[in-house]
Amino acid sequence: MSISRRDFITVSAAALAVPTTATALPTRPNSVRVEGNRFEPWIEVDSLAIQHNVRAIAARVGNRPILAVVKNNAYGLGLTTVGPILDRCDEIVELAVVKVDQALALRAAGVTKPILLMGHFDEEIGGGLAEHGISLAPFTDEAIRVLPLVAQRTDREISVHLYLDTGMSRLGLGYERAVPWIEQIARLDRVRVKGTFSGLTEADDFDPEQLRRLLDVAHQAERRGLDLGSLHLASSHALYHRPECFLDMVRPGLVLYGAHPAGAQEAGRAELRPAFRLRARVVRVERLEPGDSVSYGRNYVAERPTWIATLPVGHADGYPREAVNGCEVLVGDRTYPVIGAVSASHTILELGPEATVQVGDVATLLGPDSPEVHPNTVAERAEISVYDVLMHLSAGLPKVIADGSF
Numbered sequence: 447m448s449i450s451r452r453d454f455i456t457v458s459a460a461a462l463a464v465p466t467t468a469t470a471l472p473t474r475p476n477s478v479r480v481e482g483n484r485f486e487p488w489i490e491v492d493s494l495a496i497q498h499n500v501r502a503i504a505a506r507v508g509n510r511p512i513l514a515v516v517k518n519n520a521y522g523l524g525l526t527t528v529g530p531i532l533d534r535c536d537e538i539v540e541l542a543v544v545k546v547d548q549a550l551a552l553r554a555a556g557v558t559k560p561i562l563l564m565g566h567f568d569e570e571i572g573g574g575l576a577e578h579g580i581s582l583a584p585f586t587d588e589a590i591r592v593l594p595l596v597a598q599r600t601d602r603e604i605s606v607h608l609y610l611d612t613g614m615s616r617l618g619l620g621y622e623r624a625v626p627w628i629e630q631i632a633r634l635d636r637v638r639v640k641g642t643f644s645g646l647t648e649a650d651d652f653d654p655e656q657l658r659r660l661l662d663v664a665h666q667a668e669r670r671g672l673d674l675g676s677l678h679l680a681s682s683h684a685l686y687h688r689p690e691c692f693l694d695m696v697r698p699g700l701v702l703y704g705a706h707p708a709g710a711q712e713a714g715r716a717e718l719r720p721a722f723r724l725r726a727r728v729v730r731v732e733r734l735e736p737g738d739s740v741s742y743g744r745n746y747v748a749e750r751p752t753w754i755a756t757l758p759v760g761h762a763d764g765y766p767r768e769a770v771n772g773c774e775v776l777v778g779d780r781t782y783p784v785i786g787a788v789s790a791s792h793t794i795l796e797l798g799p800e801a802t803v804q805v806g807d808v809a810t811l812l813g814p815d816s817p818e819v820h821p822n823t824v825a826e827r828a829e830i831s832v833y834d835v836l837m838h839l840s841a842g843l844p845k846v847i848a849d850g851s852f
């Protein structure tokens with residue numbers, strides 16, 4: 447059976463159907479309830495921590511409205527788990543994704559706030575999205591032809607955020623050509639410009655120039671009587687470094703989930719709470735004799751009698767391979783170093799001379815419970831980006847909402 451792209455939109459929305467409240471028990475395979483005796487890895491999401499982070503961000507930006515970025519499965523925490531939580535936050539005016547099926551999945555999850563697709567669309571895709579009340583982010587000359595066709599396909603006015611390129615060279619219409627392009631879009635029937643935005647390169651010496659370029663377009667547009675809607679530029683990094691980029695609205699992702707965009711020393715980390723845990727239970731506790739080795743490559747060889755514990759979670763679940771270079775895992779009230787290698791489905795901990803943990807004990811690999819398992823610490827010790835720590839979490843991990851236990 448061939449499937450048109452229009453069918454694809456309908457099918458993917460149905461396939462992603464999920465419960466309408468964040469606390470309802472999910473029915474999809476990757477959202478099963480985590481029962482008390484589960485050994486395999488799961489993710490706990492703390493809705494109170496997310497709400498706390500949203501309030502902290504709002505306070506930082508003088509209560510400007512927040513466009514919450516939930517791209518890439520809400521940075522690994524689970525789009526349909528996190529979306530409804532953010533939907534209930536007054537400070538958030540809109541949610542943004544970069545993939546069509548994720549925009550539809552948010553709606554199917556019961557999100558009622560506006561949703562923005564910051565990605566490519568054509569007539570069919572745009573029409574399907576507009577029917578679900580999803581805003582579009584035009585960034586091409588072609589959009590001037592396509593938007594009226596999208597409008598024809600739906601009975602609604604189409605909302606757009608104009609996406610400008612001020613130096614990232616990724617998406618966006620080049621700022622030098624923006625004003626006449628905006629003028630043409632402004633003339634289109636049933637197209638409402640809700641916002642205009644660009645992305646910063648987060649390069650210290652270039653961000654001010656990008657701001658200048660965006661403001662220059664805004665001033666020229668204003669002189670021609672064009673309404674750009676809300677102007678937005680700042681994502682997580684700018685919230686801590688570039689107050690001059692806050693403009694009308696801010697557009698953070700990472701900080702919503704309680705991780706900080708740069709290093710541990712950076713101001714502001716303290717005001718955020720990691721809003722998730724990656725957990726699993728110990729499946730094996732064994733004693734090594736001197737000369738016994740651990741995992742692939744015999745990276746670790748015991749020098750003295752040493753107890754070890756195996757966790758059924760590995761890099762295929764999203765725990766970084768590089769964690770073996772100095773990361774620790776919390777079991778009970780102690781942390782233990784990761785040794786040997788993080789394989790696809792297993793991680794091994796060095797317990798020391800005593801068997802201080804038991805099979806069935808809960809291990810926390812990422813979370814707020816100790817500084818060693820804070821996502822920023824894991825990123826620093828593994829020498830990887832903190833974005834990778836979150837976004838590489840496997841979409842298949844079950845999610846459970848743990849309100850306020852963090």
Ligand SMILES: Cc1ncc(COP(=O)(O)O)c(C=O)c1O
Nearest residue numbers: 515645681682683697698699700
């Ligand atoms: C266009 C755009 N805006 C905002 C964000 C949010 O970025 P951050 O997670 O650094 O806040 C992203 C994420 O990459 C993005 O692509």
